[in-house]
Amino acid sequence: MKREPLFIDGKLNAGKCNDCGVVRFPRRDYCNYCQSTNISEYLLGPQGKLETFTISYMKPMIGRMKPPYPYGVAIFLTDDGQKIHVIGLIDSQEPFEDVKIDKGLILIEDKLLIKFKMEAD
Amino acid sequence: MRNVAVVGVGVFPFGRHSDLLYQEIGVPAVNDAIEDAGIDRKQIQSCYAGTVSGMGTAHDIINECGMIGIPIIRVENACVSGTNAFRQAWMEIASGLSDISLAIGIEKMKDSSMAAQGGGRIQLEMKAMMKLPIVSTFSIMGLPGYFALAAHRHMNDFNTTKEDLANVTVKSRRNASRNPKAEFQNPMTVEEVLNDKMINPPLTRSQCCPKTDGAAAAILMSEELAKKYTDTPVWIKASSMTSSYVEEQFKNLISLPNIENAKKAFSMAKLDPKDFFNNGFAEVHDCFSISELLHYEDFGWCKKGEGPKMLNDGIPEIDGDLPINPSGGLLSCGHPLGATGIRQVAEVVYQMRKDKEVAKRQIPDKNLNLALAHTMGSPIMGFTSGIHIFSRDL
Numbered sequence: 001m002k003r004e005p006l007f008i009d010g011k012l013n014a015g016k017c018n019d020c021g022v023v024r025f026p027r028r029d030y031c032n033y034c035q036s037t038n039i040s041e042y043l044l045g046p047q048g049k050l051e052t053f054t055i056s057y058m059k060p061m062i063g064r065m066k067p068p069y070p071y072g073v074a075i076f077l078t079d080d081g082q083k084i085h086v087i088g089l090i091d092s093q094e095p096f097e098d099v100k101i102d103k104g105l106i107l108i109e110d111k112l113l114i115k116f117k118m119e120a121d
Numbered sequence: 122m123r124n125v126a127v128v129g130v131g132v133f134p135f136g137r138h139s140d141l142l143y144q145e146i147g148v149p150a151v152n153d154a155i156e157d158a159g160i161d162r163k164q165i166q167s168c169y170a171g172t173v174s175g176m177g178t179a180h181d182i183i184n185e186c187g188m189i190g191i192p193i194i195r196v197e198n199a200c201v202s203g204t205n206a207f208r209q210a211w212m213e214i215a216s217g218l219s220d221i222s223l224a225i226g227i228e229k230m231k232d233s234s235m236a237a238q239g240g241g242r243i244q245l246e247m248k249a250m251m252k253l254p255i256v257s258t259f260s261i262m263g264l265p266g267y268f269a270l271a272a273h274r275h276m277n278d279f280n281t282t283k284e285d286l287a288n289v290t291v292k293s294r295r296n297a298s299r300n301p302k303a304e305f306q307n308p309m310t311v312e313e314v315l316n317d318k319m320i321n322p323p324l325t326r327s328q329c330c331p332k333t334d335g336a337a338a339a340i341l342m343s344e345e346l347a348k349k350y351t352d353t354p355v356w357i358k359a360s361s362m363t364s365s366y367v368e369e370q371f372k373n374l375i376s377l378p379n380i381e382n383a384k385k386a387f388s389m390a391k392l393d394p395k396d397f398f399n400n401g402f403a404e405v406h407d408c409f410s411i412s413e414l415l416h417y418e419d420f421g422w423c424k425k426g427e428g429p430k431m432l433n434d435g436i437p438e439i440d441g442d443l444p445i446n447p448s449g450g451l452l453s454c455g456h457p458l459g460a461t462g463i464r465q466v467a468e469v470v471y472q473m474r475k476d477k478e479v480a481k482r483q484i485p486d487k488n489l490n491l492a493l494a495h496t497m498g499s500p501i502m503g504f505t506s507g508i509h510i511f512s513r514d515l
Contacts, residue, residue, distance in 0.1 A: 003253065025368065026255045032369070052277070052374060054269035054321045060261050061235055061243065071261055073270055073371050085371035087270075089261055101277045112251070114258045 001029065007109045011043035012076065012086065023078050025086055044084055046107040048074040050118070051085060053099050065089075070096050074105055074116055088114035122215040124515060126347035126354035128340050129158025130467035132478075134302040135335035135455040137231045143175050146336045147182040147227045154223070154338035155186075159350050162186065165340070166219035168193045171206030171226040172459035174238050178227055196459075200408065200498030201362075202226065203337070203462025204507035208360045210341045211509075220343045226463030230332035235263075238332075238458065259367065264499065265329050265409060269321035271374040272411035276323065279426035281414070283323050287314035288432055289410035290327050290452055296439060297449025299481035304333050304455035328410035333455025337463035339470070344515070353474045355492075359389035359510040367504060378504040379497055383420045386508040392491070394421030398442045401491030402472065402484050404465035407450040408497075413437075416495065417445070444484045447472065458498070462507065465494040473513050489513055 004013050004027050015027030019036040025044060030037055053072030059065070070090040075083045091108060092099050104119035131153025133146045155162050165188055170179030172195060179193045196206040203226030210222035230238060237244065250256045262270075275281045291311055297303035309327060317325040347354040363382040387394060397403065405420075407413035414428030422443060423431040431437065437445035448454055448468040451461060469492040471478040492511040497504065 006255070032366070051371075052270045052274040054266050054273060054323075056261070056263065056266055056321055057319050058263060058265070058321070061263055065261055069261070071266070073374065083372070085368075085374075087262060087371060088258060101273065112258075113261070114255075 006111065006114065008041070008043055010107065010109050011045045012107065012114070014042045014044045014084065015039040016042035021080065023082050023084055025084050042078070044076040044078070044086070048076040048086070048105055048107070048116070050099070050101055050103050050105050050116070051075050052101055053090060055096060068094065070099050072099070072116070086114060088116050091115055091117045123217060124344040125211050125214045125341055125357045126344065127357065127466060127470050127511070128342045128347050128351050128354055129154040129156070129160070130340070130470045131157060131338045132302050132464055132467045133336040135333050135457060135460070135464070136304045138229065138334040139232055142181075143178040143227060143229060144181040144185050146229075146334060147178060147225060148185045150336040150338040151182055151186050151223065151225060154340050158340040158342075160221065160340065162188055164221050165191060165223050166221055167191055167210070167213055168223045168225060169196055169206040169209040170194070170459070171196045171202035171204070171224070171462060172228055173197055173199060173202055174233065175227055175229070175459065179225060182225060182227070198498065198505055200406065200456070200458050201462060201496045201505050201507040202459040203464070204494070204496040204509065205362070205462070206459070207339060207462055207466055207509065208362065208507065210339070211357050211360050214341055214343050220346050222341050224339045224341065224463055225336070226338070226460035227336040228457030228459040229334045230457055231334050235332070255368075263321070265321045265324050268409040268411050269324045271415065272323050274374050275411060275414070275426070279429075281429050283315055284311050285414070285429035285432070286323060286328060286410040287311045288429075289407065289413045290314045292432065292438065293407065293446060293450050293452040296447050296482055297453030300449050300454065303449045303453045304331060305449075305453045324409055324411070328452070330408050330451035330456040333457045335455060335457035335460040335464065337460050337467050339463055339466050355470045355473050356512045356515050357509060358512050359386045359508070361386035361389055361508045363506050365504045367499065379416065379495065379506045379508075380419045382506040382508050386493070386510055387421075390510040392510065397422065397491055397493065399487055401493065402444040402447060402488050403493040403495070404446055404448060404450065404468050405493070405495045406497045407446055407452050408456060410452070413446065413450070420493070439482055439484055444488055447479070447482050447484055462494070462496045465496070466509070469494055469511050473511070
């Protein structure tokens, strides 16, 4: 088990199974669908779409995030149309009016956290 | 495999028990189950105890109950721990290893954080977790958050309203007002639920199950012994579990990891979900208001998106076509992680037997032929789902 970097060239570092074609983020040594170890680097993003979101009014179980903060699930499409769902923080200010379901977003590169910025209306 | 029945159950009231030791809440539940089964405690051959944070508690309980010497196995599987302990006891009898086995579920949560509840792992690994990119991102999201994400998408796709979600808590409290062992027994209105403290929109506090102290126990027996000790055995027709990893779940937030497990359980019991209408009832894992609506859909009791309609039509009410969570569920009974799965089994047994314990919330006779008990949980980063199906006739 190797610790892979989160981002490569501003895109998410995912893996594609060369045997069954399934893309998985984060990248792992085994494919969860056909158990193959024949996995290649596959980069996702930086543009995606917001599938859903919420706002945390509670402190996180671990870490130093100060509530309220919004986060959500983004969908990134692969070349062959697979939808890859990724959770991340949303870079927005109260009252978070720019955060809307099905709206476009872009990845913000970071060493540790996955973050999104909503595209302009 | 041999047929297995539940013959005795016991529940210690759920709530805050800060001044009581684990064994002080566990022993009464075990003794009640033994008395209920009508057996001599010497006959119990093994014990499985579902608990997340209660290291060594099963030994303390069994020691106090005078049964030290039998194998005692602690089972930890997050919110499914109690269901898992029950499944292990079922497996032990079904396989022929034991004829009588005891399943205990116990948890104390009021005076600890969820990080401590995680068996200490979260505290031990915090530094490492914060350096691992994907885990540090998951850490921003608490459990209410995961279900809030599902709720928002459900609202977007199916025009589900905040009121629909609040109605789950309203039904839960209405049932719990007839359950003296539930933590919250006061009825609530839709307005009160919606005006409660906001946790993760759209979920307010009363749409999130509380951290609770509690214990429950069940005595399981082989067919031969069950027929000897009771006229009202409750038969286990299916025991089914599945797992998945949290990243997989984001693929379809409105279809929690229970769909595959429900299919497995119904197949094992040779039943169709529709067989439960006007014939059965269920105790499902309503950890949040949205969860219960998703379970209606994911277990095949209504179409995807029609969970709110099923609730608003009164189908899951105690006198409805398919009563769901007559006890008040996790939202009102509270959710002591290891105890919940066995408390559900106790509710199934009390209801099927028309026991005085459930006199104020008794499900009508026509719906007592089948029952389903379900828990789901997240052991740190993954998901697990456990289902049992019961019947009154073998």
